[in-house]
Amino acid sequence: MKARPYVFCLLLLSVTLPHSLAAQQTLKIDVDLVNVILTVQDAAGRIITGFDAGEFRIYEDGVEQKISVFEREDVGSSIGILVDNSLSMVDVLPMMKTGLQDFARRTNSFDELFVMTFGTRVRTFHDFKGGDEGAKIDYVFVPEGAISLARSRIGFAPIFNLVAGVAMPFIAGVYVGVAERAAEVALDLARKRANDPTVQWATGEMLSALKVAQTCHDAMVRLTNDFDFTPSAENTSEVFMLKTHAAEQAKKAVESAMDASGGAGFYRCNGLERLLRDVRASHYHPLPAKQQMVFSGRLGLGLEPIA
Secondary structure, eight states: OOOOEEEEEEEEEOOOOOTOOOTTOOOOOOOOEEEEOOOOBTTTTTTTOOOOOOGOOOEEETEEEEEEEEEEEEEEEEEEEEEESSGGTTTTHHHHHHHHHHHHOOOOOOOOEEEEESSSSEEEEEETTEEOOOOOOOOOOGGGGGOOOOOOOSOOOOOOHHHHHHHHHHHHHHHHHHHHHHHHHHHHHHHTTTHHHHHOOOOHHHHHHHHHHHHHHHHHHHHHGGGGOOHHHHHHHHHHHEEEEHHHHHHHHHHHHHHHGGGGGGGGGOOHHHHHHHGGGGGGSSSSSHHHHHHHHHTTTOOOOOO
């Protein structure tokens, strides 16, 4: 990560001396440089560099002022990094640790850097200032006035209707993508035995399951409507039902991909065995199939979706 470039425009304030001062009089005059710190970003929020002084105008009370010094510098900053160290991240944690250490070594402009991890709880993993060990953060106090949302640990929180509508299409899309990749690999392997009726059947089952998964995911995206939707328990139930079927059919598609590939599907170099493992994680995202059916069933019966 590169430190943000900051452009310093130093404004020289001129002072006009009264003509009435005697030539022999000794004067002491303070000349102030006023720092104007700014960044330039494009419409996407990306930092733009490469400017020179001639591309800026500075005004004071409507009067243009002279830019005496124009420089670009890296400024100090405080950086906090929050790392997910739950079980779902166990395979990539070594790479994350290496990346964090490399970032800390290469970024020398920060005043403070701390890393916090979260799984079932949040804790300080490392905290230092300017490369030196600093004070450990034992707790973080958040004033009540800064808390914009709180929910009970029991019952159904309405905010869940918003979270589910936004998050579920992203989550389901990952596993539909896994199934799509599995189908690509399986088709390449299955063509070598294309005349085998069992391969034909497994390939058809794979493509059919994949189409159902894709159709369910497309329906979830339409419900989200580019984030322009009205959160409701009914919408949440529909999203969860589609997520259940998208996940189940994605798993079925990958399993059929293994059948269509034959023994070659288990070779690590082909990647199918890993896709088969990965797609099974879809079950653990909320709501798992059985919990989703209880949720939708209770709502259909006129009960609170979560007891």
